Amino acid sequence: MLIITHTVETSCPPAAVWQVWQDVQNWNSWDHGIEYSTLNGPFQAGSTGTLKPKGGPLVKTRLTRVEPMHLFVDEAKLPLTKIIVTHSMKQVEGKTHVTHRIEMKGALAFFFAFVIGRDMKKNLPQEMLAMVKKAEGL
Numbered sequence: 001m002l003i004i005t006h007t008v009e010t011s012c013p014p015a016a017v018w019q020v021w022q023d024v025q026n027w028n029s030w031d032h033g034i035e036y037s038t039l040n041g042p043f044q045a046g047s048t049g050t051l052k053p054k055g056g057p058l059v060k061t062r063l064t065r066v067e068p069m070h071l072f073v074d075e076a077k078l079p080l081t082k083i084i085v086t087h088s089m090k091q092v093e094g095k096t097h098v099t100h101r102i103e104m105k106g107a108l109a110f111f112f113a114f115v116i117g118r119d120m121k122k123n124l125p126q127e128m129l130a131m132v133k134k135a136e137g138l
Contacts, residue, residue: 002113081106
């Protein structure tokens with residue numbers, strides 16, 4: 001199992017972060033490791049979509065939990081492995097703390113942690129800063 005967690009702080013309100021998160025088709029504007037992403041339906045638990053990492057195969061995703069203005073969880077399945085990404089935020093003394101947690105579980109989690117986990121860990125801070133800057137510009 002692999003768990004990667006990173007938190008950033010911003011002065012923008014949760015509504016702005018939520019707007020960026022819900023705009024699945026434009027995730028590649030702040031997550032530069034993504035060629036494109038789609039969502040088939042509303043931004044709610046049960047909706048499915050796709051995510052095409054740069055240099056990687058197309059991955060099917062599913063929103064498993066959505067709590068507006070607070071958090072959402074999306075899951076992707078790889079061979080014998082599940083990637084669970086929890087995106088959450090909370091207000092602390094007038095600031096919004098945004099956390100992304102990436103978790104890999106399954107029989108081949110060790111393999112995918114080695115193959116893609118290192119890049120995920122390296123790129124997560126820059127991706128989150130870009131996401132927050134986009135939210136701050138709204």
